[in-house]
Amino acid sequence: MKMSGGVEWALHCAVVLSAADRPVPAVRLAELHDVSSSYLAKQLQALSRAGLIRAAQGHAGGYELARPADGITVLDVVEAVDGAQPAFTCTEIRQRGPLATPPEACLRPCPIARTMSVADQAWRAALRAVTVADLAQEVTGDNTDAFTVLRGWLTA
Amino acid sequence: MKMSGGVEWALHCAVVLSAADRPVPAVRLAELHDVSSSYLAKQLQALSRAGLIRAAQGHAGGYELARPADGITVLDVVEAVDGAQPAFTCTEIRQRGPLATPPEACLRPCPIARTMSVADQAWRAALRAVTVADLAQEVTGDNTDAFTVLRGWLTA
DNA sequence: GGATCGTTACTCGGATAATAAGTGTCCGAGTGAACGAGG
DNA sequence: CCTCGTTCACTCGGACACTTATTATCCGAGTAACGATCC
Numbered sequence: 272m273k274m275s276g277g278v279e280w281a282l283h284c285a286v287v288l289s290a291a292d293r294p295v296p297a298v299r300l301a302e303l304h305d306v307s308s309s310y311l312a313k314q315l316q317a318l319s320r321a322g323l324i325r326a327a328q329g330h331a332g333g334y335e336l337a338r339p340a341d342g343i344t345v346l347d348v349v350e351a352v353d354g355a356q357p358a359f360t361c362t363e364i365r366q367r368g369p370l371a372t373p374p375e376a377c378l379r380p381c382p383i384a385r386t387m388s389v390a391d392q393a394w395r396a397a398l399r400a401v402t403v404a405d406l407a408q409e410v411t412g413d414n415t416d417a418f419t420v421l422r423g424w425l426t427a
Numbered sequence: 428m429k430m431s432g433g434v435e436w437a438l439h440c441a442v443v444l445s446a447a448d449r450p451v452p453a454v455r456l457a458e459l460h461d462v463s464s465s466y467l468a469k470q471l472q473a474l475s476r477a478g479l480i481r482a483a484q485g486h487a488g489g490y491e492l493a494r495p496a497d498g499i500t501v502l503d504v505v506e507a508v509d510g511a512q513p514a515f516t517c518t519e520i521r522q523r524g525p526l527a528t529p530p531e532a533c534l535r536p537c538p539i540a541r542t543m544s545v546a547d548q549a550w551r552a553a554l555r556a557v558t559v560a561d562l563a564q565e566v567t568g569d570n571t572d573a574f575t576v577l578r579g580w581l582t583a
Numbered sequence: 584g585g586a587t588c589g590t591t592a593c594t595c596g597g598a599t600a601a602t603a604a605g606t607g608t609c610c611g612a613g614t615g616a617a618c619g620a621g622g
Numbered sequence: 623c624c625t626c627g628t629t630c631a632c633t634c635g636g637a638c639a640c641t642t643a644t645t646a647t648c649c650g651a652g653t654a655a656c657g658a659t660c661c
Contacts, residue, residue, distance in 0.1 A: 272505075273643085274428045274514040275605075282539050283520060296633065305523040309608050316635065329615030332633045345542055349428075358430040364439060367461040370580055382565035383438050386501055390553035397546035409538035424526055429604085431644075452594065465647050472596065485654030488594045 275353045277314040280306060282348050284315065285403045286410060288324065289340035290418040291425050294333030299425060314352055321351035340407060346398035359387035431509045433470040436462060438504050440471065441559045442566060444480065445496035446574040447581050450489030455581060470508055477507035496563060502554035515543035 284300050297315050301308030315334055318324045325337040336343065361384035365372045380388070411417045440456050453471050457464030471490055474480045481493040492499065517540035521528045536544070567573045 272430045272509040272514055273605095276516075276518070277606090278515070279518060279520065279539065286539075294633095298633090303524050303526060304520050306520065307607060310606065312634075313607085313636095319634085326634060327615085328613060328633045328635095330630090330632055331616070332614075334634090345539075353428040358428055359434070360432075362432075362435060364435065364460045364462065368459050370459060370577065382562045383435065383442075383501075386554065386557045386562070390550045393553045394546045394550040397549045398542065401542045406538045406542070421526065429644095433645085450594095454594090463646065466645065468595075469597095469646085475595085482595060483654085484594045484596095484652060486591090486593055487655070488653075490595090 272358065274349075277310070277317075278349055278352050280304060280311055281314045281318055281352045282345065282403075282406070284311070284334075285318070285323070285336070285340075285343065285348055286407050287421065287425075288334060288336050289403050289407045290421050291335065292422060293426070294327040294331070294335045295425055296333040299333070303424070317352050318348065321347070323347055323351055336403075339404070341402045341404035343403045344399045345401045345403070345406070346395055348403075349398060357388065357391045359384070359391065361387075428514065430505075433466070433473075434505055434508050436460060436467055437470045437474060437508045438501065438559075438562070440467070440490075441474070441479070441492070441496075441499065441504055442563050443577065443581075444490060444492050445559050445563050446577050447491065448578060449582070450483045450487070450491045451581055452489040455489070459580070473508050474504065477503070479503055479507055492559075496560035497558050499559045500555045501557045501559070501562070502551055504559075505554060513544065513547045515540070515547065517543075 283304060287300060287303065288295060297312045298308045300315075301311045304311075315324065315326075319326050319334070322337055323343055324334045326332070326334055361380060363377070363381075365381055366374060366377060379385075439460060443456065443459065444451060453468045454464045456471075457467045460467075471480065471482075475482050475490070478493055479499055480490045482488070482490055517536060519533070519537075521537055522530060522533060535541075563574075
């Protein structure tokens with residue numbers, strides 16, 4: 272029950288990219304957060320494959336958001352990096368062993384799987400309710416010129 | 428973001444134990460579900476350490492629920508087997524790098540950690556709302572004598 | 584006959600290998616921009 | 623002065639080792655029941 276550590280990096284990068292007005296290279300994002308650039312690239316590639324960010328190659332290239340920040344939810348980022356499959360997978364052990372339940376009585380998922388599914392959907396709903404734009408606004412808070420200095424550092 | 432596979436076994440065992448009227452050995456539970464008895468023992472030990480089930484040693488020993496089935500929630504079992512720590516852990520990368528946020532501005536968790544925490548609490552609340560007794564009742568459904576044949580197989 | 588002691592078989596518990604996933608790193612393919620030569 | 627071709631440096635992308643967590647297994651410590659023995 273442990274989430275991939277790269278999810279945190281990907282979310283921070285998404286917030287930073289929402290403030291940038293031009294493509295930002297992965298190396299720049301890495302030294303901004305003081306993390307391994309090679310490994311951060313892996314997370315950004317996952318975001319790119321999911322269609323959340325767009326990659327621009329060549330000179331003055333980098334990554335930029337493919338959609339407006341208020342159209343990208345936290346769940347989108349989490350699923351892109353960590354996988355979209357639910358945490359719990361029912362192996363149907365009720366159909367095994369000497370007292371196996373007959374298949375005709377297993378048309379619906381077992382109560383355990385249903386309970387897990389409900390909890391999983393609640394978790395996803397909570398993450399779907401927050402967008403990258405919401406995170407960015409909370410990060411800045413009252414000092415609105417935080418984005419200005421960030422842009423200046425990104426372009427320098 | 429993957430849950431330990433033993434959680435499913437532990438939950439099924441909890442439901443079975445709620446129907447038993449005497450201690451059930453781990454080997455019996457293992458062959459009932461057709462799983463590795465040695466590995467299932469590890470999960471049962473975790474439940475025992477958490478105080479959910481009680482172990483009786485010696486001849487005619489085994490495991491039995493330490494509390495009434497309606498007093499054990501699904502969350503209790505999940506936390507006992509898979510750990511109680513939340514899936515997301517904030518590493519405070521906002522305090523690192525050239526544009527590090529000063530510590531005096533980090534008195535509260537960052538928005539990302541807050542969002543994850545809210546989602547985690549929603550997930551836990553959904554699991555806390557279901558007890559082992561609820562699962563047992565749903566498993567039996569209309570054929571109420573399912574527990575009778577189960578007890579007969581456990582004692583035989 | 585009853586109680587006691589020793590034996591025995593059965594139980595859990597933690598310590599120990601094998602496996603899969605996650606983490607971290609590297610170098611090559613591709614691309615856009617900049618620079619210089621020519622018109 | 624403008625346009626075109628070439629070169630070049632910079633970018634991403636996927637393929638390759640290493641570490642950590644999960645999965646699976648084994649054998650030893652402890653204990654309750656059973657049976658034989660003694661009072």
